[in-house]
Amino acid sequence: MPLPFEQQSRESAKAFAAFRAYLDMGPQRSLDAVARKLAKSLPLMKRWSRRHDWASRVDAHAAHLADLERLAIEALARDKAIAWEKLHEPQKIAEWKLRTEYYELALEGIRRWKAKPERCGSLEGLARLGEVFVKLGRLASGMPTEHVEHTGEDGGPIRVEFEVALKKIYGKPAGAVVEAEVVTEPPPTAPEPRQLSEPAKGAQSA
Numbered sequence: 001m002p003l004p005f006e007q008q009s010r011e012s013a014k015a016f017a018a019f020r021a022y023l024d025m026g027p028q029r030s031l032d033a034v035a036r037k038l039a040k041s042l043p044l045m046k047r048w049s050r051r052h053d054w055a056s057r058v059d060a061h062a063a064h065l066a067d068l069e070r071l072a073i074e075a076l077a078r079d080k081a082i083a084w085e086k087l088h089e090p091q092k093i094a095e096w097k098l099r100t101e102y103y104e105l106a107l108e109g110i111r112r113w114k115a116k117p118e119r120c121g122s123l124e125g126l127a128r129l130g131e132v133f134v135k136l137g138r139l140a141s142g143m144p145t146e147h148v149e150h151t152g153e154d155g156g157p158i159r160v161e162f163e164v165a166l167k168k169i170y171g172k173p174a175g176a177v178v179e180a181e182v183v184t185e186p187p188p189t190a191p192e193p194r195q196l197s198e199p200a201k202g203a204q205s206a
Helices: 015-025 031-038 040-053 054-115 124-140 164-171 200-205
Strands: none
Touching: 015 031, 015 040, 015 054, 031 040, 040 054, 054 124
């Protein structure tokens, strides 16, 4: 099936040639201009335009060109990304090798320090060496090298706001003070001692 801006099955060669001339005129196209260019009558151009729907075919052609342009831009971006990746790959490999060397040096220094700490001094140099190989490793693997701390508007830590939760629970507006009544229960009281009933007189005499 032909595209909308290609020759259609019921469109004559002359009608399609007129449409192509109309299409190629660009944004300033008009039926009167294509009639003068082809030495055809304006009523004929209007009849062909209505019969073969020139207006929608021009729109379809513009959309087609936009799609082609988008695809070309995407393909160019992919090609550039691949080229940059190929260019960066040797650098990443070199950085990783250097990171491995620093890592081995750090391990050797730690082993020597553990064996004879009094002769190796402080661990400050080893700590710096470790920082270097960690940073190189993260660079080579494409990981971030800096820790970004997220803070609130005033630069302090991010605070969790509970006003919304309070409003849902107590029906108070945000920021209102919620009054809560403290109910205290009386302490439990010891049971009263049972009173012994007086013995019967007969029992006392017995």
